[in-house]
Amino acid sequence: MQEALTIGQLAARSGVAQSALRYYERLGLIRADRTGGNQRRYHRGELRRVAFIRIAQQVGISLDEIRTALDSLPASRTPTAEDWARLSTAWRKRLEEKIRLMTQLRDDLDGCIGCGCLSLRRCALYNPGDELAGEGPGARLILPR
Amino acid sequence: MQEALTIGQLAARSGVAQSALRYYERLGLIRADRTGGNQRRYHRGELRRVAFIRIAQQVGISLDEIRTALDSLPASRTPTAEDWARLSTAWRKRLEEKIRLMTQLRDDLDGCIGCGCLSLRRCALYNPGDELAGEGPGARLILPR
DNA sequence: CCTTGAGTTGAACCTCGCTTTAACTTGCAG
DNA sequence: CTGCAAGTTAAAGCGAGGTTCAACTCAAGG
Numbered sequence: 001m002q003e004a005l006t007i008g009q010l011a012a013r014s015g016v017a018q019s020a021l022r023y024y025e026r027l028g029l030i031r032a033d034r035t036g037g038n039q040r041r042y043h044r045g046e047l048r049r050v051a052f053i054r055i056a057q058q059v060g061i062s063l064d065e066i067r068t069a070l071d072s073l074p075a076s077r078t079p080t081a082e083d084w085a086r087l088s089t090a091w092r093k094r095l096e097e098k099i100r101l102m103t104q105l106r107d108d109l110d111g112c113i114g115c116g117c118l119s120l121r122r123c124a125l126y127n128p129g130d131e132l133a134g135e136g137p138g139a140r141l142i143l144p145r
Numbered sequence: 146m147q148e149a150l151t152i153g154q155l156a157a158r159s160g161v162a163q164s165a166l167r168y169y170e171r172l173g174l175i176r177a178d179r180t181g182g183n184q185r186r187y188h189r190g191e192l193r194r195v196a197f198i199r200i201a202q203q204v205g206i207s208l209d210e211i212r213t214a215l216d217s218l219p220a221s222r223t224p225t226a227e228d229w230a231r232l233s234t235a236w237r238k239r240l241e242e243k244i245r246l247m248t249q250l251r252d253d254l255d256g257c258i259g260c261g262c263l264s265l266r267r268c269a270l271y272n273p274g275d276e277l278a279g280e281g282p283g284a285r286l287i288l289p290r
Numbered sequence: 291c292c293t294t295g296a297g298t299t300g301a302a303c304c305t306c307g308c309t310t311t312a313a314c315t316t317g318c319a320g
Numbered sequence: 321c322t323g324c325a326a327g328t329t330a331a332a333g334c335g336a337g338g339t340t341c342a343a344c345t346c347a348a349g350g
Contacts (some may be wrong), residue, residue, distance in 0.1 A: 008326065018327090019309055027307095037316045039327055058250055063307070092254055099247050105203060106240050109233060153296065163297085164339055172337095182346045184297055208337070 004033065004041035014050040021050070029053055029067050045078060052087065059095045149178065149186035159195040166195070174198055174212050190223060197232065204240045 011018045024030045025040075030049050032040035049070065056066045069087050073079045156163045169175050170185075175194050177185035194215065201211045214232050218224045 006326080017309080020307080022328095023308060035316085035327095037327085038329095039316065055250075055254070057307095088254060088257065092251065095247060095251050095254065099244060099251065102240060102244050102247065105200070106237065106244065109200070109237055109240070112233060151296075152298095162339080165337085167298095168338060180346085182297085183299095184346070202337095 004043065005046070007032075007040050007042070010042045010046065010050070014047060014054070016050055016054065024050070024053065024063075027063055027067060029063065029070060048079075048084070052084070056091055059091045060098060061091060061094065149188065150192070152177075152185045152187070155187045155191065155195070159192060159199070161195055161199065169195070169198065169208075172208055172212060174208065174215060193224075193229070197229070201236055204236045205243060206236060206239065 005013070007018050007021055010016075011021060014021075016024075021030065025032060030042075030046050030053075032042050032046070035041055052070070053063075053066055056069070057063075061069075069090070072087070073083055150158070152163050152166055155161075156166060159166075161169075166175065170177060175187075175191050175198075177187050177191070180186055197215070198208075198211055201214070202208075206214075214235070217232070218228055
């Protein structure tokens with residue numbers, strides 16, 4: 001079992017395009033050694049980083065935030081299972097929150113499908129928890145901008 | 146109660162920036178009448194359209210798809226509650242599917258947090274359902290590109 | 291009338307997450 | 321040594337979803 005992977009190999013094994021891997025490197029998400037002829041050679045551990053990146057993206061985390069998270073890994077030693085678990089646990093919370101919001105949207109939607117309102121001021125999608133009751137007539141969307 | 150809304154009023158009531166409302170109009174998502182002086186005047190019904198757009202965006206639907214959906218509303222009459230309910234029901238399914246995928250990701254993640262693997266070939270996140278068993282050594286990510 | 295805030299336009303610009311292109315260079319098998 | 325796949329770079333391009341800007345015009349109150 002060879003130690004270093006070429007970019008083609010890493011791309012094949014991670015399922016991420018070579019161009020994307022180079023892009024990740026520019027952003028400081030992954031790193032590579034260079035051969036005498038300036039070609040990239042990846043440590044097998046980079047495979048794990050790439051995995052982390054793709055899963056985090058699915059959770060809806062930006063590459064910039066992912067970089068910050070990866071930067072918090074110890075630079076001096078190979079990250080342990082605990083190191084990875086710490087990060088994973090952090091975005092598990094994000095995922096849970098996203099699921100909660102989507103579920104709530106679905107439930108509110110159910111209420112609205114019945115009445116077809118979508119703009120009536122009593123609608124949950126418009127006025128969750130009647131938070132705007134004191135803010136003048138008419139409701140406002142309380143969705144993220 | 147006045148009939149027509151200015152762009153400023155629609156922006157305030159919908160929570161959507163004026164620039165975004167003009168953008169939506171360019172894309173054919175909403176429409177406006179014009180005064181003699183060429184200013185936009187919105188029917189109150191547009192408020193409902195804007196609501197639909199923002200909620201659909203939260204469900205992860207592109208503006209282009211939203212336009213197609215809105216185009217399917219009857220042009221000859223004001224859309225009824227049933228018209229809106231028909232559209233809403235369609236993306237409720239999308240929402241459910243998204244929730245299902247996120248939930249599965251979370252569950253797979255739980256399994257992985259325990260082992261910290263993120264790159265071991267038996268990991269569910271890498272090799273769901275062992276689908277790659279016959280495709281040579283090592284696992285590949287089966288995440289959307 | 292005059293001022294002022296609100297509205298108008300097209301074009302340019304922005305961020306994100308990449309991909310594509312052009313013009314080379316390396317690595318390696320034969 | 322040749323030939324060719326695989327690698328290199330910087331820069332440009334893309335698509336989505338807007339925002340910002342300059343240079344006006346409109347509407348309404350005093």
